[in-house]
Amino acid sequence: MAVTRKPRVVPENEIEALIAKGGSVATPAPPPPAPGVKMVPVRIDTTLLARIDRAVQAQPIKIPRNTWVLQAILEKLARDGF
Amino acid sequence: MIIVVGGIKGGSGKTTVATHLAILCAQAGWDVLLIDADDQETATDFTILRNARRAGGAGYTSIKLTGPAVRTETQRLAAKYAHIIIDTGGRDTTSQRAALTVAEVLLVPFLPRSFDVWTLEKAGSLVDEMRLANPALRAYAFLNRTDPRGQDNLEAAEVLQDTPALHFLDTPLGARKAFSNAAAQGLAVTELKPPDGKASAEILTLFRYLFDRNTTAKR
8 A cells, every 4th residue: 555544643632531531430538537626717797796696695504605606507517418 | 562451341350351361471471560440459459369379479560540540650661561451440431541542452351141232332432432542442342251051142242243343252251160269369260270171271262362463472
């Protein structure tokens, strides 16, 4: 054969795109965070803070504001399925 | 030669075939690298067992790779080994695609069962797609764990000849206990004592088909 088609060099980005079409490979779940307590500063509107404080005061048993906020967070996490 | 043992159906015996090819290459005197690109990592577990059971070690080198690294690392290591065998999982993953961009041969085992041969079309589509990046890729289908009797083997063989993307190899491996007995000891069936003549003959036929025709021996 005297005449052949010009050889085609496949660009690397086309090869990468072909590879990426494959399904992902299973990877191990990230390790759970180490147990402990971390301080997280939270920006909060003063009006909202006043409402929270009124709710804390309205509790039949006196609890710290921090505990009330944690309870609220846990309720939302449970409600949202986390 | 770079051989991928792949496909898109799990449980078809890919790891058994890949590990046997690696062992037979090593016994033939070639430097061989077995790449475990299957997230189940069974080939790696087999190699750990084989290294522990044999005084001389596995006889081949084994590494684990996933994703696009299968392409880049295989390209980097190709010059150091006479042959590279890549065991991929039974899914269309980035690992398998990356392997197919650099492979010379894709070997796809099929069980003689409907659910298995029904995946032939998808396997053929994958081969066609990967040939855009690797036009020289040769793809072979063959029957694994064939029945000792009955029509299913013949019927499955007929189906496997339906797609032009994969060439059907008439080199079946039977459903023989010798393969699982050997695997449990970190051995190939050719190394069992007492030997299983039929299982050994079958795997050697497949091995010779692949390597006698396709290799320029680099021992």
